Amino acid sequence: MASEIATELAEQVDRALADAADVSTLRDLEAGNWPAATWDALVALGLNGALVPEAAGGVGLGFSDVAPLMEVLGRHAAPVPLAESIFANALLSAAGITPPEGVISFGAGQGAIAWGRHASHIALLDGARIALYPAAALAWEVGGNIAHEARDRARIIGAPVAEAVLPNGWGAEAALLATALMRAGQIAGAMQAALALAVDHANTRKQFDRPIGRFQAVQQQLAVFAAETSAASVAAAAAARAVDRRGLAAAAFEIGCAKITVGEAATRGAAIAHQVFAAMGITEEHQLHHFTRRLWSWREEGGSEAFWAKRIGQEAQALPGALWPFITAREEEITP
Amino acid sequence: MAGLRFDLRDAPEGAAELRAEVRAFLAEHAPNFTPEIRARSWMGFDRDFTRAVGAKGWIGMCWPREFGGAERSFLERNIVLEEMLAAGAPVGAHWIGDRQSGPLILRLGTEEQKRHFLPRIASGEYAFCIGLSEPDSGSDLASLRTKAEKVDGGWKLNGRKIWTTFGHLCDWMIALVRTSPAPEGGARHIGLSQVLVNLRAPGVHIRPIRDLVGEKGFNEITFDDVMLPEDALVGQEGAGWAQATSELAFERSGPDRYLSSHPLLEAAMTTLKQDNAAAPALGRQVARLWALRNMSVAVAGMLEDGQDPVRQAALVKDLGNDFEQALPNVVRDLIATEDMPEDMRRMHAYLTQIVPTFSLRGGTREIMRGIIARELGLR
């Protein structure tokens, strides 16, 4: 479970985002403008090094501590890559590279890199090998997900400033696993925001002389949304806990299960949100789509439900014994 | 929305040892578990098995020792429940007493009641059933009409309960009944009380009702001037509604709300081990199982802390029921019923017919979602 410090930090980020970003920031971002003021407000909290050990100059938090932070970022559809920077810092520092200041993101292989064009540095992973490139060493083929968040492909045109290999516990899939973990938490947060909007709308929009939330059909749909939102949050937190206990690579099972859970939850939740908002929710002007388009996008990043379902299914099929003992042993053989 | 918050709980100390002990016990008994028994899950009734569980100290295990308990934690109890369900053990003869009747008596019973009933539930001697539903009162439980009148030396009970699971096999019922008329134009839940009914008492008529599988699971129980002693009352006279609702948090919170079909999932895993095409569908089931388990353990943790997680329990029950209910159909998409091994086919056949009850018993899906909607501030 998240420590008190972590809850406090999440609240700080919550306030900072409430002050330094709003719907117009999100619109600006979609128009291609970098929200420098928002980034400055967040970076001032000193959280880039959240997952970097204190001995290495970081904040020394665990993955469980950072889970509520990811939710907050999702709840605000944060228009800056604090999540990416936190995880890039963690990866670099695990490999013994001192993370640079500033906006920093990470990616693997030929894949799109979240916020690439806005970063001053990029950590590029090739299996367990990690190299730190300054922006000047990369040329970008810009792209975006369906929420118009920058998802850019890098061509290397210069030399890295540092290269190293991740220790064993981080494994050859560190970029994939870190992305999945990050997006799982953000999806939970974005669902909380979309649910709150939908509930508020149900209590205020009137048809047939009463708030639509008085109709049982609407109530029952929102109850399902709430249940899926809780499931997403629990799944993201449980995956983070597994990483704290056994390391990133050995928590692939939990991360995969979480990503399936949040992906399915996002699909259901986004659909219900739009049903409750009806035409209003389809407009560009309304803020709902900033959350739902992110939910749809983030399902794809760090492995989709289909990707993980196949892997988790194969892992379960390959078990020497039954499924149940496998699931329980993962929680109980390792004491924290 | 504080009622929808879940905090993860870590496994209690000694979890792996306790689990191993339960598994060893179950391995001894497993040869007796036919596919039908495994598929029935906590709707399987076997007094001998229950007495064996009682002898291990695994019924009422959170209760004080002086009342036959083992003073273990809710999280430890949860381990025992999980293992019983995962194995498809026939736990029906003690499930209700352990899950809700015993805890109710422990919380609100008199010293006398605690001394008499709890040790007998814990040993497996007394089996309890739930007397809530009536012919005209299902989801709208507060409309119930069974009545206990105060008379010289106790109470006189008249009326009818229905759908009482194992009523014909049990010894005791805790019934929710009307003990005083509802106030004119006032709230109907005022004037209800909970009473202990000895099912062998004169005037109790039990008529088993066959279910669609052809089994005698539930009953209609009629009370004809049944005399109850004074101390049949549990808790406070007139407070029965509040008591019964918080009892429902116990009823709805457990792993029995997502593991009822588990033996079929294990059978599918074994049978489809080599089937590449089945991997994605199986993976989704595994992920859902994993997520539900984390939620369910969180609820056990809330009970451990003395909270009253009524809403979280309703939420996990709703998600869990969807999962366990969908399983037979998920499985038959992966392997044709005629290609299933005999044991699996029999479990599948049983579950196909019985899964509709999962989102009815213990409060329907619609009622669960109503509870969640209320927490959202929509009602």
Ligand SMILES: Cc1cc2nc3c(=O)[nH]c(=O)nc-3n(C[C@H](O)[C@H](O)[C@H](O)COP(=O)(O)OP(=O)(O)OC[C@H]3O[C@@H](n4cnc5c(N)ncnc54)[C@H](O)[C@@H]3O)c2cc1C
């Ligand atoms: C296998 C099994 C075992 C059971 N064991 C017991 C037992 O041991 N003891 C006991 O007391 N009871 C028991 N029950 C009864 C169970 O609690 C009831 O079936 C349940 O509460 C629903 O009541 P009902 O069947 O009368 O349906 P109804 O209440 O008549 O409901 C019929 C349908 O209408 C819907 N509905 C009703 N009211 C509303 C509303 N306000 N809003 C939206 N939809 C609504 C319901 O959701 C349902 O879909 C058992 C039931 C089953 C199936």
